[in-house]
Each structure stands twice: as structure tokens, then as C-alpha cells.
Amino acid sequence: MTTSNLTRTTKHWDIFCTVVDNYGDIGVTWRLAKQLAAEYHIPVHLWVDDLHSFSHILPNLDPTLAQQTFNGVNIFQWNTPLDIEYVAGEVVIEAFACELPKQVKWVIERLHKQPQSSAPHWLNLEYLSAEDWVDGCHGLPSTQPSGIKKWFYFPGFNHKTGGLICEKNLFNERDQWQASPNNKMRLFEELGLSGIRVNDTVISVFSYESAALTALINQWQASPKPMHALVPKGRSLTSLAPFLPVDVTDLIPGQQFKMGNLTLHILPMTDQTGFDRLLWSCDFNIVRGEDSFLRAQWAAKPFIWHIYPQEDDYHLVKLQAFMRIYCDNLAAQIAATWTEVNLAFNQGDAKAVVNHWQQLNSVILPLQQHAINWPNNALNDADLASRLVQFVKNS
Incomplete structure (x- = not known):
């Protein structure tokens, strides 16, 4: 890990996803990543732990490659520990309460402690639910043991929630x-x-x-x-x-x-x-x-x-x-x-x-x-x- 990476972020967003039930979680995060890249021109790094399952819905994906790009999204193999040097993005999203790699948490913590650094926004993208309690929990912060705030983002069906994935056209x-x-x-x-x-x-x-x-x-x-x-x-x-x-x-x-x-x-x-x-x-x-x-x-x-x-x-x-x-x-x-x-x-x-x-x-x-x-x-x-x-x- 280079010293420079502890005092800076780049303009990209990181999304981390563990594949559960083959297609559900990765299906949501892949759609979101594509839309952020296509409609908002945000460079997205999508970290996925199971590229083989991912390839079922993205047939051109090569599960043996550690890094590849489709639809403007950079897709990385998420190994434990990460075998690629991690540079934090402006936003770090853990999809559906997946546990961020230790290296990522370590970088985030140190960026928050650096007075001249640009610390990333840390979000947990939750599962979609129509339950009433979602309205009150969407957008709430959770202070981590390190003192950093992680924000909970809840998709939902009304204006009090985080909305629903839907491409403009x-x-x-x-x-x-x-x-x-x-x-x-x-x-x-x-x-x-x-x-x-x-x-x-x-x-x-x-x-x-x-x-x-x-x-x-x-x-x-x-x-x-x-x-x-x-x-x-x-x-x-x-x-x-x-x-x-x-x-x-x-x-x-x-x-x-x-x-x-x-x-x-x-x-x-x-x-x-x-x-x-x-x-x-x-x-x-x-x-x-x-x-x-x-x-x-x-x-x-x-x-x-x-x-x-x-x-x-x-x-x-x-x-x-x-x-x-x-x-x-x-x-x-x-x-x-x-x-x-x-x-x-x-x-x-x-x-x-x-x-x-x-x-x-x-x-x-x-x-x-x-x-x-x-x-x-x-x-x-x-x-x-x-x-x-x-x-x-x-x-």
C-alpha cells in the first residue's frame, strides 16, 4: 500500500457485492452500476466475489480474469484478501450488508483521520422492502467503532425512501x-x-x-x-x-x-x-x-x-x-x-x-x-x- 493512497480518493465509486442465490444480489448491483456509469458518467468499480455466477447474466464476462470492463463498469474479482491494491473512491457501497474487506476498511479509516484527505462516503445499500419501518430508517447514519459514519440506504416505494432501480428510457x-x-x-x-x-x-x-x-x-x-x-x-x-x-x-x-x-x-x-x-x-x-x-x-x-x-x-x-x-x-x-x-x-x-x-x-x-x-x-x-x-x- 503506497502512502499516497492514504491521503486521496479518485472520482470513481466502489460497489462491493457478494453473490447470494446465484443472481439476486448481483442482478441489482449490476443494474445500478450500469446506470450510474451510463446516465451519470460516474466511473464505477464493481467488486464481485463470484464471477462464475455473474457470468450467467453477463455472458461475455470471463470468470478467470481479475479485472475487465463492460458497459463502462470496471469489474474486479473480489478475493480475500484483495490481490489488487485498493484506492478508495468518492463513494464506497457495500451491497446488502456484505462485509467490506479489511484492506478497504483500513483505507477508509485512515482517510477519515487525515485532515487534508477527501474521505469517501460509506453506504450500505439495503434490500428492497415495502414495510413501514423503512421510511424511518432510510438515510440514517451508524457510527462505527472507529468513529466513522456509515449511512443506510433503503430502496422503497415512496418519496421517504431511496427509490427503485429504473433506467430513464x-x-x-x-x-x-x-x-x-x-x-x-x-x-x-x-x-x-x-x-x-x-x-x-x-x-x-x-x-x-x-x-x-x-x-x-x-x-x-x-x-x-x-x-x-x-x-x-x-x-x-x-x-x-x-x-x-x-x-x-x-x-x-x-x-x-x-x-x-x-x-x-x-x-x-x-x-x-x-x-x-x-x-x-x-x-x-x-x-x-x-x-x-x-x-x-x-x-x-x-x-x-x-x-x-x-x-x-x-x-x-x-x-x-x-x-x-x-x-x-x-x-x-x-x-x-x-x-x-x-x-x-x-x-x-x-x-x-x-x-x-x-x-x-x-x-x-x-x-x-x-x-x-x-x-x-x-x-x-x-x-x-x-x-x-x-x-x-x-x-
Whole structure:
């Protein structure tokens, strides 16, 4: 470590991310890093501990390289200890309470102690939640044992929070895409999905394991019109194993299995732009985690959110908090039907999820219109990146 690095920062921002559940945490931080670089021209250094998982959503990434650049973002392999000399940026973000490397903390502490230095802003980017307590905790400082303040930044659904990740042109791009059915049909062809007609019902499935999913697949086979379930290799397929003639591990993208009036398609992995377009192209999306959950909302289509299970069913508290705000201006019957199908799916209640799914048909048109209106209401005139940049300026 050179002495000069203890008295200066550069204009870049550092974001540290540990990959959890393969794609969730890195999905959020990668979108944020790209947006900061593209829209605010901020040099971003993204430190990631698992480049192999990261490469699933960034196919051109080489997991063997310690440093590489994509979309204006410098991506570094985060080893312990760091094997690259660390120079602090203006802002240091630890995503989702990951523990900063000791070398990084050491540099930050000494920069704060140097009277002539420019000490970085230290932020903890928290998970997205619609719970009421988030409003009061967003933007609060936490004084560390060293005396340095770390600020807690909470994404959220109102002006009292840190906002939601959304690129400036996203909604216009979505509307242009959805204006012509040719776009979705071309995408399905590019993904190797055959046999889908323009008016067939198409559902994307990116969930955890659930008996509720098994029950829905069984129900969809008896659909009065052709249906297609698009499922990537991963945890969702574990619940579909009883329907498959081959072992889940032997499945390959492009395979399809016809079961009654339902066709199950095995999806290839795609980058984030491709995933957005997939959500835009489906009639209904089943998603999980945080990144996919938010992108399903921006897709302006009805969806089920399979939230990550937590001890003592605390995830259901988070789910219900979101459902309350999502259904705030929905008619009672529509709100109840959508809420119950989400709750049943998350509780793995096979019988209930089928019953409530059947009831969706009676409310699907107003639910679709609500899904179209929701994104603009949820964004609250300011996205997460713009609020984050302003937060740093103000603090």
C-alpha cells in the first residue's frame, strides 16, 4: 500500500457485492452500476466475489480474469484478501450488508483521520422492502467503532425512501416493444422456442421450489386454450420433475414437453436486457428474489412474487406489506384474488393456489390494466440512482 493512497480518493465509486442465490444480489448491483456509469458518467468499480455466477447474466464476462470492463463498469474479482491494491473512491457501497474487506476498511479509516484527505462516503445499500419501518430508517447514519459514519440506504416505494432501480428510457423501450406482437414472436424464435402462436397464453416461471408450482402445472394442462410455460434451468424445474420424462440435470435449452394443452419450454440463460424483454413478452410472470421482482413490475404485466423464505415466515410479512401498497387502489375482489394467489404460492398451498388461479380469469382484464398503471405510480418521479446521487451530494 503506497502512502499516497492514504491521503486521496479518485472520482470513481466502489460497489462491493457478494453473490447470494446465484443472481439476486448481483442482478441489482449490476443494474445500478450500469446506470450510474451510463446516465451519470460516474466511473464505477464493481467488486464481485463470484464471477462464475455473474457470468450467467453477463455472458461475455470471463470468470478467470481479475479485472475487465463492460458497459463502462470496471469489474474486479473480489478475493480475500484483495490481490489488487485498493484506492478508495468518492463513494464506497457495500451491497446488502456484505462485509467490506479489511484492506478497504483500513483505507477508509485512515482517510477519515487525515485532515487534508477527501474521505469517501460509506453506504450500505439495503434490500428492497415495502414495510413501514423503512421510511424511518432510510438515510440514517451508524457510527462505527472507529468513529466513522456509515449511512443506510433503503430502496422503497415512496418519496421517504431511496427509490427503485429504473433506467430513464426503460418504460419507453417497453412500450415500443409491446406495441407490436412481432417483437415477442421474434424473441421466442431467437430463444429457440417453437410452436407458440401469437394469441397463446405465455407464462414465464422463475421461482424457487414449490408444491404450488407443481399444482399449477397440473392445472394448466387442462387449460381451454394453448398455454406455454417458459422455465430456465434452475430451482423451478425441481418442482416440475414429476412431469418430465428425463432427469432435470439432463435438460437442455430449447427442449419442450407437451402435456395436454400446456407446453413446457426449457429456456436458455439470458442477459438482463434479454430477461426484461422476456418479461415484456409474456402474459403473466412468476418471479423470485428482488431484481426479477422489480423487473416484473416494470414489465406492466400481472405477476406472482415468490419471495425468498425466511425463518418464522418473516418473508410473508414482507410479502403482505408489498401487496397492501400494490392493491391500494384496486377493487376489493381484484385485490383479494391477486393477494390470495400470491399468498398460496408462497405458502406452497397446492389446493388453494389452484382455486385462486381459476378465479383470476374473472378479474384478469382490470388486473392487467392495474399492472400497466402501477410502474409510473411506484416510481414516484425519481429512480434509485438519481436519489442516490443526490443523497451523496447532500451528505
